[in-house]
Each structure stands twice: as C-alpha cells, then as structure tokens.
Amino acid sequence: MRIVLKVPATTANLGSGFDTLGMALSLYNIFTLKEIFDEARFSCEVIGEGMDELRDSDSNMIVKSYKRACEEWRVNNPKGFALESCNAVPLNRGLGSSSTAVVAGVVLANLICDLNKPEAELLRVMTLIEGHPDNVVPCFIGGMTVSCWDGESLRYVRLPALPEDLNVIAAVPDFQVHTEDARKILPESVPFRDAVFNVSHASILCAAWAMGRWDLLRVGMEDRLHQPHRAKLFPGETGEKFLREIANHPDCVATAISGSGPTMIAIVHGKSGKLASAMCKIFTEGNAASHFFVLNCAPSGTVIER
Amino acid sequence: MQNIKFNQDCVHVVFLGVPNVPGIAAEIFNGLSEHSIEILMITQNTMRGGRSDLAFLANKSQLDELMSSCRKISESVGAQGVSFATEVAAINIALANTSEAAKILAKTFNALANAGINLEIINSSFESINCIISATDSQKALDALRNA
Numbered sequence: 197m198r199i200v201l202k203v204p205a206t207t208a209n210l211g212s213g214f215d216t217l218g219m220a221l222s223l224y225n226i227f228t229l230k231e232i233f234d235e236a237r238f239s240c241e242v243i244g245e246g247m248d249e250l251r252d253s254d255s256n257m258i259v260k261s262y263k264r265a266c267e268e269w270r271v272n273n274p275k276g277f278a279l280e281s282c283n284a285v286p287l288n289r290g291l292g293s294s295s296t297a298v299v300a301g302v303v304l305a306n307l308i309c310d311l312n313k314p315e316a317e318l319l320r321v322m323t324l325i326e327g328h329p330d331n332v333v334p335c336f337i338g339g340m341t342v343s344c345w346d347g348e349s350l351r352y353v354r355l356p357a358l359p360e361d362l363n364v365i366a367a368v369p370d371f372q373v374h375t376e377d378a379r380k381i382l383p384e385s386v387p388f389r390d391a392v393f394n395v396s397h398a399s400i401l402c403a404a405w406a407m408g409r410w411d412l413l414r415v416g417m418e419d420r421l422h423q424p425h426r427a428k429l430f431p432g433e434t435g436e437k438f439l440r441e442i443a444n445h446p447d448c449v450a451t452a453i454s455g456s457g458p459t460m461i462a463i464v465h466g467k468s469g470k471l472a473s474a475m476c477k478i479f480t481e482g483n484a485a486s487h488f489f490v491l492n493c494a495p496s497g498t499v500i501e502r
Numbered sequence: 503m504q505n506i507k508f509n510q511d512c513v514h515v516v517f518l519g520v521p522n523v524p525g526i527a528a529e530i531f532n533g534l535s536e537h538s539i540e541i542l543m544i545t546q547n548t549m550r551g552g553r554s555d556l557a558f559l560a561n562k563s564q565l566d567e568l569m570s571s572c573r574k575i576s577e578s579v580g581a582q583g584v585s586f587a588t589e590v591a592a593i594n595i596a597l598a599n600t601s602e603a604a605k606i607l608a609k610t611f612n613a614l615a616n617a618g619i620n621l622e623i624i625n626s627s628f629e630s631i632n633c634i635i636s637a638t639d640s641q642k643a644l645d646a647l648r649n650a
Contacts, residue, residue, distance in 0.1 A: 205583075222577070222583070223518075223582065223583035224519075224582045224583065225582070226519065226553075226582060228551070241551075243551045243553070244518070244519065244555075244582075280551050282519055282551045282553055282582065284518040284519050284582035284583045363573070368585075467566040467570075468566070468569065469565030469566040469568075469569055472565070472569065472586065472588065473562075473565065473588045476587070476588050476589045477588075477589065479589070480589045480637055480638055483638055484638070485587075485589065485636035485637075485638055486587070486589060487514075487516075487585045487586060487587040488585065488586050488587075488588075489583055489584070489585055489586070490569045490572075490573050490584070490586070491573075491583075492573070
C-alpha cells in the first residue's frame with residue numbers, strides 16, 4: 197500500500213480568536229508511506245525542515261499520533277510502517293508543523309487499520325492529541341475554520357476561503373519561541389473589559405469573514421488576550437513594533453502573531469513587496485535573520501493520494 | 503583582499519521541494535522569463551525523496567513581480583512552497599586568474615568562518631566567487647574580507 201499525504205501549514209488564532217480560529221496555508225509537508233510492517237516497528241526518514249531534530253522515530257510526532265489513535269480506537273496489535281517526510285513547513289515557528297504530523301499520524305492509523313472513521317471522529321482524535329483544535333481542524337479540512345473544544349467534544353464550522361486577491365505574507369525569523377514559554381507568559385486571569393474586547397472583536401472577525409466584509413478584518417483581528425504578552429518574547433521590541441507598525445502599513449489588511457509565534461502574518465491585497473520587506477527589516481533590526489512566504493488560504497486541507 | 507563587491511539589493515528565492523523530473527526547471531524559468539525577471543545566480547541542491555530545492559538570486563526592484571509569478575509557478579510545478587529572503591547580501595570576489603582560485607577560495611571561507619558568518623549559498627565560476635549571507639552579517643563580512 198503506497199499512500200502520499202500532502203498536509204498544509206496553518207496559522208492559528210488570527211489575533212482575537214485565541215485557540216479557536218485557524219486557516220490552512222499553501223505551504224506543504226509531504227508524507228509518503230513506503231512500507232507497512234506486520235509488527236509495530238517504525239522508521240521515518242526526514243528530508244528538509246527538521247532533518248536533524250526529527251531523526252528519532254520513537255519521538256516522531258507522526259508515530260506517536262498513529263499509536264495514540266490506534267489506542268483510542270482500541271486497535272489490537274497495530275502494524276508498523278516506514279515513512280518518508282519531506283518537510284517544507286518551518287519547525288517550531290508557529291506555522292503548525294506539529295499539527296501536520298498529528299494529522300498525518302491519525303489519517304495513517306485510519307487508513308492502515310482500514311477503520312473508515314468519519315471526518316468528525318478523525319478531528320476529535322486529532323484535537324485530543326494536539327490539545328487544541330485551531331491548527332488541526334483547518335490542517336485537515338482546509339480553509340478558515342472556527343472550532344470549539346471542551347476537552348471531549350469538538351464542534352467546528354468552516355468559513356469561505358479568502359478571495360484570490362487577498363494573500364498571506366508569513367515572515368519567519370531564525371529564532372524560536374518555545375510553545376511552553378508562550379503559554380507560560382500568559383496571565384492566569386484577564387480584566388473583564390479585555391475579555392469583552394476579544395469576544396466582540398472575534399465575533400466581528402467571524403461575521404466579516406462569513407459575509408466577505410474584508411474591510412473589517414483589521415479591527416476583527418485586534419487582540420488583548422495573548423499578543424501583548426507574547427510580543428515580549430521577541431528580541432528587542434520586534435514583536436511590539438510588528439503589531440504597531442505593520443498593522444498601520446498602507447498595504448496591510450490585517451496582521452497577527454501566527455500561533456504562538458515567532459512567525460508574523462499579514463493579510464495583504466495587491467502588490468505587497470514593500471510590506472514583506474518591511475516585515476523582514478523589523479526582524480533584522482532585532483538582529484534576527486528571516487525569510488518570508490507569500491501564501492494563499494489552502495481550500496483543500498489534507499490531500500490523500502493512494 | 504581586494505575586488506570585493508557587495509550587493510544588498512537582491513532577493514534570494516527558493517522553490518522548496520520541487521519534483522525531480524525533467525522539464526521542471528524549464529517551466530520555472532519560462533514562467534520567470536514571461537515576467538522579464540532578471541536572474542543573477544541559480545543553485546539547485548540535491549535532496550532525496552524525488553524532490554529538490556531550486557534557488558536563485560534576483561533584483562529586489564522586481565520583488566512584486568517575483569512574488570506574484572513565483573506563487574503561481576510554485577503551484578503549477580507542484581512545489582511544496584516558495585520562500586523569499588530580502589534581508590540578504592551577495593558578496594562577489596573577482597578572480598584575476600584560475601591559478602589563484604583555490605587560494606582565494608580558502609582565504610575567503612576562512613575569513614568568513616573566523617567571523618562566525620554562515621553562508622546561505624556558495625557559487626563559483628572561472629571569474630568569481632559568489633556567496634549569499636544574511637544582511638545582519640554584512641558589515642562583519644566586509645570587515646573580515648578586507649582584513650584577510
């Protein structure tokens with residue numbers, strides 16, 4: 197059985213939609229199942245991003261997710277496999293690299309064990325493994341998604357994809373912000389007025405996205421829950437500068453920290469070379485090298501070729 | 503060292519995970535040619551898994567055209583994505599004659615290594631050595647090479 201999975205990067209939160217909103221992006225990891233073993237042994241060859249970090253198949257997130265899904269579905273004596281990962285999604289940069297692995301592991305468990313689980317069940321197990329739904333849901337079903345997870349049940353809605361004339365610039369620096377640090381820096385409680393601010397802005401964002409009111413994205417993506425805190429994890433004043441200066445750039449429709457960072461995204465309309473250069477210039481001022489991607493909202497999610 | 507040229511008005515573009523089949527490079531550069539993109543340098547690295555990264559250097563003045571054309575080309579050739587780096591510098595060191603090439607290559611790489619500078623791309627011909635480095639290292643590289 198030869199299976200190829202083309203799994204997209206994702207950007208989560210989109211400012212106000214902390215742990216809730218996410219969008220699939222046209223940058224892909226490609227996982228190729230080369231061989232299935234009767235016994236539970238695994239080998240993973242990693243090419244591209246994470247070649248050095250992801251060599252050990254015992255700690256490989258695809259293998260872990262496959263095993264966890266098999267446990268969840270009570271599969272006796274799950275088979276093993278040999279996999280080739282051709283990775284283009286930057287590792288630990290806030291573009292959902294680990295979610296591509298979780299999605300791949302769960303999809304492989306469903307296919308190799310011939311379980312034929314429905315989409316909602318696959319997503320439930322993916323969310324259970326990841327701990328939050330905002331990356332895995334758009335990663336699997338594509339487009340822009342709104343998700344709600346209470347630790348057991350998952351509910352999600354897929355919104356229309358961004359129109360073709362709106363693109364996403366993702367500026368990726370060469371430093372990492374560890375997810376643990378990004379979670380630790382968040383306060384345990386927030387002022388009531390900030391909670392109200394985010395409820396209203398996230399609601400406007402979803403309504404504007406659903407109705408094609410792209411002029412409201414800038415306001416809708418404003419956030420007071422996590423970005424002001426996480427911006428402090430960037431070197432110098434890079435994070436604050438991004439949120440202040442890029443948001444007000446004439447070519448920028450809206451901007452946010454992607455996931456827990458350090459990648460910054462800007463939704464742009466039309467020619468955006470100056471804006472992309474300005475984003476990378478800010479990283480250079482913080483003494484960090486960087487590069488950027490120009491991406492579409494990927495409408496297809498994970499594509500399975502057999 | 504002398505005859506060192508620095509160019510910070512360039513963009514380093516990488517088509518990531520391009521399928522390793524005949525005709526892909528032709529499709530990429532035909533597409534860029536249609537948009538009159540001026541290519542300064544091309545490199546292709548060897549990857550396993552039937553895919554490779556194809557990179558080139560272009561002028562920053564054409565960034566808008568590059569972003570628009572490369573995104574479409576990336577989809578059409580089935581690449582995994584395309585990345586752009588604008589905060590880079592290209593170093594060009596002229597070689598007066600081929601007999602001194604090995605000596606100058608060694609001197610260049612030693613000087614940059616001693617300054618702790620990472621090379622993104624190395625390319626050489628009979629006439630010159632070209633290196634791409636991060637813009638954050640530009641001044642350090644210039645000082646290191648001039649003092650070498």
